[in-house]
Amino acid sequence: MSADIVHFPQKSPPVEPLAQFVRLGEVSHKRTASLFAEGHLAAKRVVIDASRLRFLRSEIKQFKEAGREIVLDTKAAELAALSKYGGSAKDAPWSQVAGGQLVTAPCFLRGHPGDIFGQIARCAVEYDVDAVLSPGHFLHPENGLDWLDIDRGSCSELRRALDHEGGKHIAIDYLLILPHLMLNDPEMRLKIMQALSDLPFDNLWIRASGFGNDSAAQPLVAFISSLVQFHNLGKPIITDYLGGLVGEAVMALGASSGFAHGIAECERFDARPWDKPAKKRDPDKPGGRAARINLSLINKSLTLNEYETLLSAKSAKRLLSPSVALPGVRTPSDVTNDPKILASKEAVTNFEALANVPNLHRPKDFVERRVEPAVERMQQIKNLIPNPEIAKAKVVDVDKLMKRMGDHHKQLSRQSNSLTELSERLVDLGPVARPVQRLSRLEENERRGQRP
Known part of the structure; x- marks a missing residue:
């Protein structure tokens, strides 16, 4: 008599979702936006710079109708940087909060007459974005902790302003900008995690200066090892200005929950020249990047x-x-x-x-x-x-x-x-970076079986 063999169902290994945020960029924002409309870019999440908002009003409407998740970058870091303020960042709606000067620390304190948080909140509600990157600044080795304290307060103030302006449904993601070598410092990592532990944000975005898709093996391994330590915050981690093979590697090894990049741009970040005056372009030399x-x-x-x-x-x-x-x-x-x-x-x-x-x-x-x-x-x-x-x-x-x-x-x-x-x-x-939980409009429609 042969024995009956009972086959138990095999449990498939989990497939935790990853997130891809496509930055429209400062220069090629119109072309990148058109790639969505033409059906060439199927990404579900879009990052729009505040400096490009007024140039993309119709495109943003199309993104919403197509169910894309829209994240607003306030450009606060660029507006406070000597070499960036006079560029495209000046087109952000709140660029004049300091009377045409750099938007520095006092502008991010409660009670400042410029009401930058109110301006951001009203703009976020007007354009019906899904999330706003909390105003973050480059944590320079010399004044990083000062900016960290200010940015920490900005996150709470932005939440208050969004709730007051009818944006309770709009999420906040925290933007951490710092040198990639600072990530390797255990003491600095601990201070950052302690500062962020009780803030009202969904995802932690990390933009590492001096690091990008062209980084070599040793910095890549150090970056991954450092990000793993941030898992203790219990927040999904998005690597910003990082795409291609390096960005994919960070996700593949479980160090990040997703990445944000442009299309063949915004894949590397360097804030080292930010504290120097912008270089004047030679009018006799052709402008623009080579194709x-x-x-x-x-x-x-x-x-x-x-x-x-x-x-x-x-x-x-x-x-x-x-x-x-x-x-x-x-x-x-x-x-x-x-x-x-x-x-x-x-x-x-x-x-x-x-x-x-x-x-x-x-x-x-x-x-x-x-x-x-x-x-x-x-x-x-x-x-x-x-x-x-x-x-x-x-x-x-x-x-x-x-x-x-x-x-x-x-x-x-x-x-x-x-x-x-x-x-x-x-x-x-064991554990990898916590997955992004926020559903985009497209994912919500798919979950309900509806067409976007």
């Missing part, structure tokens, strides 16, 4: 001329082709027509691939699916031999370009080794 191609497969961006120079090498087209299938974007030459379309599609595709992996498997999956293939591809790219005539026509120094390719290969190799080793150590820690 760039973002290569997600190898986590590298190149100027259009550099990209076309590499394409002139044998076998280069196979190595530099798009990583995702898009109508009308199948070959490298298609990429150059509108790099933003490909960058937007790749940003969402890479994020969703990571978000759909169970927590327990994310570290190993990420290294094998994203990092190791990038290393292998760069191994081949660094050995390409571009056509010297094409390079000359494009005014590209081939030797310097290929040296950068070789250096990038080394950096990716070190990142691969470091992430593999770190993931094995973090497994024993």
